[in-house]
Amino acid sequence: MSAPVTAADGRGVSAPLTATGGGMSAAGDLRRLVVRDLRRDMRVLDGLIVNTALPVMIMVLFVYVFGGAISTGSSGLDYVDFVVPAVLLMSGGYGAALTAVTISDDMTGGMIDRFRTLPISGWVVPAGHVVASVIRNLASSAIALAAALLLGFRPDASLTDWALVLALVTGYVLAMSALAAVWGLLVSSSQAAGAFSFVVLFLPYVSDGIVPAETMPGVLRGFADHQPLTPIIDTMRALLLDLPMGSSGAAATAWLAGIVAICVPLAALLFRRRTSAR
């Protein structure tokens, strides 16, 4: 030990090594926790598979297995062009939903006690998981996109369109991660936290993403038309294929902004409640 700073002099206890840096420290803490998460991701085999192989598998599955049998209805699009937006969201969304599990693991294991005795703002702990999730799942979506291009996806989009698509996917992954964080903080076990993935995995099927919503029976069609994925997918399709967008852009933005605006403060509140000394 190079610097024994704890010698007792009978009058009192000397100060421990103290934190330096003020306002910027939260950003630094967030970065450290994000790096921790990304490191963990690279070391868990099933996580790596979810993030790299799954997007490719989903893309291949839809284009080659289901694609031949699904009609794209009145749009008259090639199936690969039709399905790409949904697969991009599925690729990022499933991993985002797993944020519930990583947060729940931290909360139910001993790790949270360690974090709570550190001089850091509590909110950086769940925020670190959410930010890491966004980075990780954007990478998954990018892999899915690369696979789509290899499988014959021919987008017709300007740089601005691509930027907007990126913003939409980021918004979706952020919204799902934040929603997952809320769920992970509400439940008391990793198993229960994992259940959220099924909801997120299931949503795209009942949207305009995989089969045209116009082909669905009444009730399902009503759900598909009014759930967030339909306007997001319709907007992405319009941007990527240079089609008319209609009102879907506004609806998609409203959905994503709404979910983020509700879930982020709610997650912070739940985290504070779970970790307050009671």
Place this chain on the structure above:
Amino acid sequence: MNAIHSRPFTDAIRARGLTKSFGANRVLAGVDLTVPTGSLLALLGPNGSGKTTTVRILTTLLAPDGGTATVGGHDVTRDGVAVRRMIGLTSQQATVDDLLTGRENLELFAGLYHLGRRRARRRADELLERFGLTAAAGRRAGTYSGGMRRRLDLAASMVSEPPILFLDEPTTGLDPRSRAELWSVIRELLASGTTILLTTQYLEEADQLADRVVVINGGRVVADDSPAALKRQVGAERLALRPAEPADLARAGAALPGAHPDAEAGELTLALQDPDHLRRALDQLHRAGIPVGHVELRTPTLDDVFFELTAAAA
């Protein structure tokens, strides 16, 4: 050093009348304890006695229902942030990341203490060296043995060189060798001036390390003394004895002052005050004409401590 930290006080930890209930379950029923600066106090008790609850209150993770406590001169309920700056905690559950290497864990926590990258790396090196983990620094914590994990956990608690350290059952589940290694690490920390509160189920551990032992049972302090005094009270060793004729058990009990006959086990136990006590006890039985069938010496267990302490109170 800032003014808050230099406020003079001689007790690093001071708790008075701590109470805590979870629903109808009263876990702490008024716990008092004092840990002078630079000393080690062992909080000894069985599972469910309130040890962990006491530690969680003192480390600001849990608010007490009643009573007061100061750690490092700061009130745990009113000034939690200041308390946290003074303490390190190694809780029963592992509080290191299994997927990160030993070094990565320490660098993460050093970073979260805002030591700066280079200092964090140096600090991690120092701690790995000090806790005997240098060779395993590059391996994931998940691959560590139980003893190595506890040492890494302890190292993580020492990242900020806190003057006050809480160790919640640090050696539970460790093999004897790992336990001895951890003890020597704890002794070194104590020698460097760290104040330590340690909980344990093992009387021997308290005896090895502690300046003072607080025995807690059912959320109440049942003894607060030096290990030597406690052992005097309980007896260093216990004599377990079986008469040759089972029917002689009651008579043997009467012949030996302080013995506890146990009809069910067919034996009686006696706390030995000193080695010569054994000879005297056998002499007494001999004089009473009771042949001895089986004799055994046992180190006192926690059960014996409670038996003794509650018997003394009754």
